Amino acid sequence: xxxxxxxxxxxxxxxxxxRTIFQSLVAPIITTSLYFVVFGAAIGSKIETINGVxxxxxxxxxxxxxxxxxxxxNNAAFGIYxxxxxxxxxxxxxxxVSSLEATVGYVGAAASKSxxxxxxxxxxxxxxVNHDIKxxxxxxxxxxxxxxxxxxxxxxxxxxxxxxxxxxxxxxxxVTPLVFLGGSFYSIDMLPEFWQKVSLLNxxxxxxxxxxxSFFGTSEIPIALSIVAILSFMAICLAVIAIIFxxxxxxxx
Amino acid sequence: MKSQISIENVSKVFGRHKxxxxxxLEIKEGEIFALLGPNGAGKTTLISAICGLCxxxxxxxxxxxxxxxxxxxxxxxxxxxxxxxxxLDGFESVYNSCQFSRGLFGLKDSxxxxxxxxxxxxxxxxxxxxxxxxxxxxxxxxxxxxALAHEPKILFLDEPTAGVDVSLRRDIWKLIxxxxxxxxxxxxxxxxxxxxxxxxxxxGIINSGEIILVKEKxxxxxxxxxxxxxxxxxxxLKNLSFMKKNKKISLTENGMTLKLVGINNRSNELQSIVNLxxxxxxxxxxxxxxxxxLEDIFLxxxxxx
Numbered sequence: 426x427x428x429x430x431x432x433x434x435x436x437x438x439x440x441x442x443x444r445t446i447f448q449s450l451v452a453p454i455i456t457t458s459l460y461f462v463v464f465g466a467a468i469g470s471k472i473e474t475i476n477g478v479x480x481x482x483x484x485x486x487x488x489x490x491x492x493x494x495x496x497x498x499n500n501a502a503f504g505i506y507x508x509x510x511x512x513x514x515x516x517x518x519x520x521x522v523s524s525l526e527a528t529v530g531y532v533g534a535a536a537s538k539s540x541x542x543x544x545x546x547x548x549x550x551x552x553x554v555n556h557d558i559k560x561x562x563x564x565x566x567x568x569x570x571x572x573x574x575x576x577x578x579x580x581x582x583x584x585x586x587x588x589x590x591x592x593x594x595x596x597x598x599x600v601t602p603l604v605f606l607g608g609s610f611y612s613i614d615m616l617p618e619f620w621q622k623v624s625l626l627n628x629x630x631x632x633x634x635x636x637x638x639s640f641f642g643t644s645e646i647p648i649a650l651s652i653v654a655i656l657s658f659m660a661i662c663l664a665v666i667a668i669i670f671x672x673x674x675x676x677x678x
Numbered sequence: 679m680k681s682q683i684s685i686e687n688v689s690k691v692f693g694r695h696k697x698x699x700x701x702x703l704e705i706k707e708g709e710i711f712a713l714l715g716p717n718g719a720g721k722t723t724l725i726s727a728i729c730g731l732c733x734x735x736x737x738x739x740x741x742x743x744x745x746x747x748x749x750x751x752x753x754x755x756x757x758x759x760x761x762x763x764x765x766l767d768g769f770e771s772v773y774n775s776c777q778f779s780r781g782l783f784g785l786k787d788s789x790x791x792x793x794x795x796x797x798x799x800x801x802x803x804x805x806x807x808x809x810x811x812x813x814x815x816x817x818x819x820x821x822x823x824x825a826l827a828h829e830p831k832i833l834f835l836d837e838p839t840a841g842v843d844v845s846l847r848r849d850i851w852k853l854i855x856x857x858x859x860x861x862x863x864x865x866x867x868x869x870x871x872x873x874x875x876x877x878x879x880x881x882g883i884i885n886s887g888e889i890i891l892v893k894e895k896x897x898x899x900x901x902x903x904x905x906x907x908x909x910x911x912x913x914x915l916k917n918l919s920f921m922k923k924n925k926k927i928s929l930t931e932n933g934m935t936l937k938l939v940g941i942n943n944r945s946n947e948l949q950s951i952v953n954l955x956x957x958x959x960x961x962x963x964x965x966x967x968x969x970x971x972l973e974d975i976f977l978x979x980x981x982x983x
Contacts, residue, residue, distance in 0.1 A: 427783075427784045428784075429781055429784045429785065430782045430783070430784055432781070433777075433778055433781025433782055434782075436781075437770075437774075437778050437781075440770070444769060508767065511765055511767060511768070512761075512763055512765025513765045513766055513767050515731055515759070515761055515765060516778075516779060516782060517782060518731050519730050519731055519754060519757070519759050520754055520779075520782035520783055521750065521751035521752075521754040521755045521782075521783060523751070673733060677730075677731060677732055677733060678726070678731070678732040678733075
């Protein structure tokens with residue numbers, strides 16, 4: 426196995442992250458702080474506790490998940506789309522690099538970047554609310570699994586996209602609404618019964634619920650269901666990537 | 679010389695367009711092989727198929743007996759590719775970009791090797807600069823540096839001197855010759871026939887996806903060689919009515935020069951024409967004979983196909 430190639434791609438992508446550190450890290454931190462000021466302090470003070478948790482604390486897992494998912498998708502999609510766009514992807518395609526090695530390099534870097542961003546948001550949240558993490562190990566596992574899974578998804582989008590519009594269309598029109606409607610900022614118990622049932626069709630809901638369980642020990646659905654959901658989505662993404670590399674879809678003519 | 683790349687009956691179809699049509703070709707170890715052909719002839723498609731950028735619709739390609747589809751790691755390990763365009767990540771530095779290329783081939787960073795290549799290509803002073811700040815010629819050299827970063831045994835150069843100035847073109851030619859001396863097999867596509875004439879050991883001509891000719895350059899030049907003789911006249915001629923019609927002989931537009939193409943010296947054709955001119959009182963000041971170039975041969979072959 427050409428491990429050096431995977432490491433090379435990983436380092437190359439992380440170097441891009443370092444070059445854009447302000448845009449990559451500072452922007453999410455500022456935006457998160459605004460969320461806490463608006464939702465946590467201004468609006469949150471008018472909302473009673475949810476399942477015994479203050480509103481400010483309640484939204485922390487949702488916010489981390491929001492960034493973790495969108496940043497994973499954006500980083501991975503851009504990571505593979507940009508070399509396709511400028512043509513430099515020829516280097517990877519003409520090198521002795523297997524699909525697994527390329528995926529590990531690109532997806533590993535994207536997942537690392539979004540995990541760093543997720544942790545920065547978590548640290549930022551500590552400035553506004555105090556929380557004890559009930560199950561820190563589960564929290565770490567959820568962060569890593571979500572970062573990897575959504576980076577795989579972003580990788581697929583980056584390969585599929587043939588222009589900049591397509592690159593942003595799925596994150597904007599599909600993922601962001603699913604994250605917002607998946608209980609990032611509210612408990613589905615607060616919704617009418619019909620919309621509670623609709624929310625159960627949203628795969629992101631299972632991830633946010635499970636992640637929230639690791640913080641507070643309570644969630645709308647069993648934790649096992651959340652883990653099954655994320656692992657299933659990861660398996661689907663891996664299968665799609667395997668097909669892409671086998672057929673050369675939008676990579677090789 | 680043993681065969682290093684073996685291409686057997688390779689075809690590549692894009693929709694209804696057959697970019698490669700049953701191409702068979704052998705590239706010998708250590709040679710410089712020039713692949714010539716007009717735009718859209720299939721040169722880049724053939725290179726892409728060998729390097730793994732596209733998959734042939736049918737046929738086999740082997741590099742040192744390894745199949746490019748089933749043993750792609752073994753085949754690609756031996757190949758360096760300089761593409762026709764300038765596809766570079768402009769935000770990366772020159773050195774890191776070369777290091778990236780080397781790493782993809784499973785090799786650890788070798789500062790000595792990369793710096794040596796950058797020095798050879800006059801890019802050492804630019805090693806820490808971002809690529810988008812380089813000139814077109816520098817980017818072209820950087821692509822060559824990147825292709826050499828993993829010390830390939832086979833180097834593909836897809837129009838390496840397109841759009842570069844004369845001085846840089848000579849530098850690149852020297853680099854190609856140096857690589858050959860080091861035992862690297864070089865496959866070159868070019869629009870500059872002069873380049874193939876200068877560098878190549880063998881020449882292949884491809885047109886409409888088919889290889890129409892493969893020959894040693896010297897054999898090709900001698901087999902298809904045609905001499906053209908120019909006789910500069912003292913006075914302007916209006917026509918050639920004083921001699922029998924001959925396709926090989928024409929009068930230039932200004933009427934001051936006779937152009938004789940493919941005159942056979944063994945049958946004293948030139949002597950007969952000179953005699954004819956004298957008999958008709960037509961004086962001349964100069965006779966000049968030139969060999970036709972590889973470019974003429976290439977154009978003849980492509981146009982008559």
